[in-house]
Amino acid sequence: MRAARGGGTAAAAPPIGALLRWFARAARPLPWRTRRTPYRVTVAEFVLQQTRVETAAPYFRRFVRRFPSWRALARAPRSEVLKAWEGLGYYARARRLHELARRLVRDHRGRLPADPERLRDFPGMGPYVAAAVASLAFGAPVPAVDGNVRRVVSRLLARDVTDDEGREILAGWMAGRPAGRFNEAMMELGALVCRRRKPACGVCPLRRGCRAFAAGDPVAWPSPRRRRRPPRILVGAAVTIDGRGRVLVARRRDGDMLGGLWEFPGGKVEPGESVTRCIRRELMEELGLEVEVGPEAARVRHDYSHFGIDLRAHWCRPLRGVPRPIGCAAVRWIRPADRGRLAFSRADLRVWEALERAPAAGQREGASPQQPRAARIASSTCPGEAPRGTAARRRSARPGSTSVPAVS
Ligand code: SF4
16 A cells, blocks of 8 residues: 655665665676766766667767867767767757767866866756766765656655755755765666656665565655656658769757758648648748659658658659759758768658668669658657658748759
8 A cells, every 4th residue: 555645855774785685686788887087977978868778888989989078079060969869869869969079178278176066067967967976986976866866865765856855955965975976876876766657676785775665565656657648640751862862961950959960851731731742832931942843752750759651752753943042951862872971850761761671663773753662660669859851841941952863
């Protein structure tokens, strides 16, 4: 049965010594736990936001190999940083990390301040990331409260706690302990033992001080939140091939979600509009290009945190006009073999993969709208991105370059 709720923030400390001893034994050998520097700690915290550890680890390794220091990251062009982040989702993280590096190098001689309050002034440094970096990189005694940690505290006290309450309670529990290790141990416990659906109370080092365990119903806390079903958006995209077998791609504007990434141009299908009509309209609005829309080339179902998209990519052939960046940052004809030089969102990577798996409809032979092959692709999940074209359509058109440089 569920225990009564209530109680203030004064809370008896659970056996923190047992937690730290458990962490010394059970901590996973993750790449950011070796050679801890402020730079590596910060990159790890950015990579890990909304991302599973197994997914984040290879990205982290590649990223710090490619950009081993604040200076190396600050020097890199934005396109290279986005390319290193390609497929990880939440591209705003990459842009903010890059901006952070540039500000640090320009204004602070490449040195991150240890004070969590000063850290908060930098891009991407919310309360959790600032506290995690300050404690893990500099030992500052400040609790880091993310969803996992809040869940552990809620269960230990058998009541819902807010982030602010959690910080206050944890500040008392961590007093006199090594702050970085304490925070990491709480995070690790939330990830490995006090899991959302199946807490492994039998092996938990905090079992002795846990009220939810004593109440016999640990998953009752925190209170479940009612989730609304995210809306689905139908999106049309053009796989436009020119007479030389090149594919037309567009780069999203920096200020937009997925800003700086390349995509197959297209946009949201309006009510009552067909996909083919949408593609014709979007290409005219965004690129000033009239196209003939042919059969479906690929289909991608992609889920983000607040919505999902059903992306229908169609073969297209240019009819009239020279593509120019009216509703996007840039436009290019690229050879399919060169697509690896540009950073695409995960949904667009799925389209590329589908095209590569469907050589009969292949672009190199000079595909035409008459070629009948549709590739269906497995669903993917990548939280926090925006459907193409929706932001662009809200902006007024502006004149752009009429040249279309090829990647070569
Ligand atoms: S005893 Fe169970 S509910 Fe309590 S903190 Fe440990 S794993 Fe979580």
